[in-house]
Amino acid sequence: MREIVLDTETTGLDPLRGDRLVEIGCVEMFNRMATGQTYHVYINPERDMPAEAFAVHGLSTEFLASKPLFREVVDEFLAFIGDTPLVIHNASFDIGFINAELDRIKRPVVPKDRLVDTLLLARRKHPGVSNRLDDLCSRYSIDNSRRTKHGALLDAELLAEVYIDLIGARQSQLILASETSDTRAGSFGDTPRRQRETPLDARVSDVDRGEHRAFVATLGDKPIWNDYLPPTPAAAPAA
Numbered sequence: 658m659r660e661i662v663l664d665t666e667t668t669g670l671d672p673l674r675g676d677r678l679v680e681i682g683c684v685e686m687f688n689r690m691a692t693g694q695t696y697h698v699y700i701n702p703e704r705d706m707p708a709e710a711f712a713v714h715g716l717s718t719e720f721l722a723s724k725p726l727f728r729e730v731v732d733e734f735l736a737f738i739g740d741t742p743l744v745i746h747n748a749s750f751d752i753g754f755i756n757a758e759l760d761r762i763k764r765p766v767v768p769k770d771r772l773v774d775t776l777l778l779a780r781r782k783h784p785g786v787s788n789r790l791d792d793l794c795s796r797y798s799i800d801n802s803r804r805t806k807h808g809a810l811l812d813a814e815l816l817a818e819v820y821i822d823l824i825g826a827r828q829s830q831l832i833l834a835s836e837t838s839d840t841r842a843g844s845f846g847d848t849p850r851r852q853r854e855t856p857l858d859a860r861v862s863d864v865d866r867g868e869h870r871a872f873v874a875t876l877g878d879k880p881i882w883n884d885y886l887p888p889t890p891a892a893a894p895a896a
Contacts, residue, residue: 660686660773661737662744662820664812665751666714668702672757677702678727679716681755682809683737684817686744689826691817696737697810699724714807727758735764743767744820746790746812748774775816778823790815797822 662684669676679702685694699721706718745751756766779788783796790812794801799818804811821827873880 658688659739659741660689660744661739661741662686662813662817663738663751664745664809664816665754666710666716666807666809667754668704668706668710670750672754675704676754677704678754678758679706679721680714680809681734682811682813683734684810684813685737686817686820689821689824691814695810695813696734698730698734700727700730701725728762731759731762731764740771742773743771744773744775744816746774746816746819747776748772773820775820775823778820782823790819793819793823 664682665678666680667676667678672678678700680699681697683696685692699716701721701724703726706716706721711717743752752767752769752772759766775793776788779793786792791801791804793799794804794815797819799815799822801815804815873883
């Protein structure tokens with residue numbers, strides 16, 4: 658399943674009072690894993706930058722003056738997000754600005770049923786505490802040291818990591834452990850291990866084993882596979 662994690666920066670808090678979009682950052686995820694594909698653009702808001710907003714993201718009027726207008730990047734933006742779900746922290750804020758820009762140029766707005774609001778997910782999972790992005794990064798041990806200012810793409814990248822933890826999709830560690838003949842470790846404690854009355858015949862042939870040993874021999878002096886391979890049978894003495 659494809660999802661887009663999205664964040665924006667703006668000139669203020671209310672698009673209905675003249676505040677505008679100045680930055681969009683998107684991260685593509687497929688089956689809850691980041692693919693490395695991103696979309697990022699700065700936008701000329703056609704207005705000044707209030708000091709309060711500049712203090713948050715550091716995007717000045719002078720810097721944005723040379724950037725494209727929203728109508729000049731809208732097709733590329735819409736092509737990237739397609740019709741996939743949009744994962745956004747405090748989704749009503751960001752989508753309010755995006756839809757205001759779309760409405761301004763007479764383009765269809767993004768429907769609310771496409772939104773996955775991670776702020777609502779966090780409030781359900783962690784009620785009664787602050788669930789800002791920085792708080793969630795700290796809670797899930799996600800390094801946000803680069804976040805000295807708000808930035809749409811960086812925040813989308815951090816949110817993608819937070820989202821995986823929020824929905825329980827992160828495989829935090831891969832453990833190769835031996836099991837006893839009686840029990841098997843499971844997510845809910847030790848459970849009886851079911852045994853076949855008649856074991857299945859081995860599906861690995863001697864040819865397969867030989868090819869595997871030959872491959873392991875190409876991996877250097879101390880490949881980890883040697884810890885699991887049985888000793889090579891000694892050659893029979895010559896007659």
